Amino acid sequence: MTSKRILLICRKAPYGNALARETAEIALAAGAFDQELAIAFIGDGVWQLLDQQDSADIQQKNHQKLLSAFELYGISESYAESAALAERNIDHSRLSLAAKPVNQQQLADLFEQADILLTV
Amino acid sequence: MRFSLMILGAPYSSQSVATALRFTQAAIDAGHSFHRVFFYHDGVNSGNALITPPQDENNIPQQWQSLADKHGIDLVVCIASALKRGVLDKKEAERYEQTNHNLNNGFTISGLGQLVDASIESDRLITFGP
Structure with a gap:
């Protein structure tokens, strides 16, 4: 199997819809198939990164727990859109995943460098 | 260019x-x-064989089948998404002891590996929806 650089773009908030969870499952699958994978959290997707998530009251699985499996699957490259964090007043110190903050130009460069963009 | 969706x-x-x-x-x-x-x-609901659209609306499953048939396109329904939404082929129905199965002809049930494979084998992977 040839290897390509895949950039997975996560745009969805962690709860209210199954998409964030199902996107994370794509990441884990790509990790299991030994693909070079980077993940960019943009727009509402940055909510996924918040630390101390507690989803018990809404009877949903904890999304932060799922993201914490990334490292186990060899996924270490992740980015968070700086503007999206700022718009939502999320300080970088509140993130659970070591996602690197990137500005719009850096995001554009990441899109450019990837062979495949996988957007959810 | 070679696409996957x-x-x-x-x-x-x-x-x-x-x-x-x-x-x-x-x-x-x-x-x-x-x-x-x-x-x-x-999206897995497109693979449901029981879809019965009114006559004045497009038959979406049939449109996929006919495109796939004519142009050799692989139609894959994700197994994890499909099972919990009640779209099962015969094999999965037997495995989970369900009395019925409803995956349409021309569709196959498989895992996320097929999406990873599609991204490797294609020049572009385009997302539609939700």
Whole structure:
């Protein structure tokens, strides 16, 4: 199997819809198939990164727990859109995943460098 | 160019499914080819053989089948998304001791590996929906 650089773009908030969870499952699958994978959290997707998530009251699985499996699957490259964090007043110190903050130009460069963009 | 698609929208709920069909036809008309359409999230409902649209609406499953048939496109329904939404083939129905199965002809049930494979084998992977 040839290897390509895949950039997975996560745009969805962690709860209210199954998409964030199902996107994370794509990441884990790509990790299991030994693909070079980077993940960019943009727009509402940055909510996924918040630390101390507690989803018990809404009877949903904890999304932060799922993201914490990334490292186990060899996924270490992740980015968070700086503007999206700022718009939502999320300080970088509140993130659970070591996602690197990137500005719009850096995001554009990441899109450019990837062979495949996988957007959810 | 060789395309694959990921469909997230449910048929008859999300416009994205009809748009994906029109995109596929337009790209084929322009000389491009398709490797796979991967149905994920609510998109797996396109594989439900019991879909019975009114006569004055498009038959979405049939449109996928006919495109796939004519142009050799692989139609794959994600197993994890499909099982919990009640789309099962015969094998899965037997495995989970269900009395019925409802995966349409021309669709296959498989894992997320098929999406990863599609991204490797294609020049572009385009998401439609939800």
